[in-house]
Amino acid sequence: MFAAVQFPLAEVGDLEQGLGSRHRAAVGLSQETDAVVIVISEQTGDISIAERGTLTRKVTPDRLRDLLIELLGRRENRTFRKAAA
Numbered sequence: 001m002f003a004a005v006q007f008p009l010a011e012v013g014d015l016e017q018g019l020g021s022r023h024r025a026a027v028g029l030s031q032e033t034d035a036v037v038i039v040i041s042e043q044t045g046d047i048s049i050a051e052r053g054t055l056t057r058k059v060t061p062d063r064l065r066d067l068l069i070e071l072l073g074r075r076e077n078r079t080f081r082k083a084a085a
Contacts, residue, residue, distance in 0.1 A: 008031070009024040010027035022039055022042070027054075030051050046059075047059045047060075049068075
């Protein structure tokens with residue numbers, strides 16, 4: 001739908017050396033929004049997940065599933081509680 005969109009990038013000092021703009025954008029998005037961002041390394045195929053400005057690297061598929069259930073389930077419960085109140 002959109003082309004040439006620039007996502008907010010985390011500052012270089014916030015991340016390990018050698019991580020590129022894809023990982024910096026994932027962390028930047030997670031700092032500025034409530035998004036959980038999944039990143040797949042183009043070079044290594046490693047899975048990373050960014051949430052609340054924190055990047056967790058080398059996540060296995062099983063761990064990714066567990067993290068998503070934990071993180072998204074937690075949000076679903078918050079939204080439900082607010083709507084029910």
